[in-house]
Amino acid sequence: MYAVIDIGSNTMRLNIYEHKNNKLYLILSKKITAGLAGYVNKKGNLTKKGVDVAIDSLKEFKMILNHINVNKTYVFATASLRNVNNSKRVTRIIEEKTKLNIDLISGKEEATLGYIGASMMLTLDDGLLIDIGGGSTELVLYEKGKVKQARSLSIGSLSLYKKYITNFLPTEKEIMKIRKNVLKNLRELDDYIEPAHTELICGVGGTIRATRELNNDLFSNVEYNKQIETQHLKELFNLYLNESHQFIKTIIKVAPDRLHTILPGMIILDTLANHYNSKVIEVSDFGIREGYLYTMINKE
Structure with missing residues (x-):
């Protein structure tokens, strides 16, 4: 089994899948409506409160993962961290506090990956x-x-x-x-x-x-x-x-x-x-x- 954590601007989600015969089967899904885009100030920076919300949400996901045996956990962030001016700094802080590596994907990558995912179903x-x-x-x-x-x-x-x-x-x-x-x-x-x-x-x-x-x-x-x-x-x-x-x-x-x-x-x-x-x-x-x-x- 594999876990993927999506740090989005509105919601953060943990999904766990079984990978079998080159197909993905959703086993568990946990969503937190973190609303990170609501913690961006007038300077375009993610505030400390927003960083804390992200950290707390990721720690909650880690608690779930402590009880499930997965091969690997992947974590990525989209516009939630990509579009803020202090992106590098807050990403580093979140990684240090959660001991998770975050893959900050570009808008073009996000679009292409969405297509790949949809093409698995349609x-x-x-x-x-x-x-x-x-x-x-x-x-x-x-x-x-x-x-x-x-x-x-x-x-x-x-x-x-x-x-x-x-x-x-x-x-x-x-x-x-x-x-x-x-x-x-x-x-x-x-x-x-x-x-x-x-x-x-x-x-x-x-x-x-x-x-x-x-x-x-x-x-x-x-x-x-x-x-x-x-x-x-x-x-x-x-x-x-x-x-x-x-x-x-x-x-x-x-x-x-x-x-x-x-x-x-x-x-x-x-x-x-x-x-x-x-x-x-x-x-x-x-x-x-x-x-x-x-x-x-x-x-x-």
Whole structure:
């Protein structure tokens, strides 16, 4: 068995897998909503409180691992540590306090690993993969089963929440401001990923999985439905603006730990779908963690 710890901007997660016949089988998953992006100050530094939260979370994961015999534990960090100005210093402190080696992966690596993970679950021939995290959003354009472009945007569900939303949930005006920011970032990628007709999006990551759960509940889809029609995203926003009580009640039921971040994440997803003229989002339960672990095992 192998363990992988993902230090994300919104959540930190420990997953333990069995590796058999070149496939990964999830045995255990433990999530902590650490919200590290919320501990970044105006200077762009991760504060001492944020460092302490990361250390305490990792120590909690280590306590679990003390009772499970794994071949090896891999630890990686994404935008949570990559995008802060004191990245090297805080990474060193966290490593010293936890006795864990942290692999700080680039945005391009994060995008590519997300594609590798998703391709273990879905057949990915031609399309666009989107991974919306707490502090960054990754896009992968793939053709004939191969990565053509892998890009990362420094915007995520939690970082946009922190920047634009004054109260717990966004106003209509704040939603428009977030859309404008996302669109500005997307247009900077047009030279790499053309806003042509990309009918199918492959979605990975917690924000998109939570959106799928919301979609399935509100539109009476079967629980195991893996797709979101992009038209439904517009209907979800209309529901939020016109019947917010029902919308919030459903989020509390299906994804309570994402109550404040799911809407900024959905704005990113909806803006992306509009920009690339997409009709359907196919959601993968495998993503960066599986892609990272699979890559590391094959390197051994």
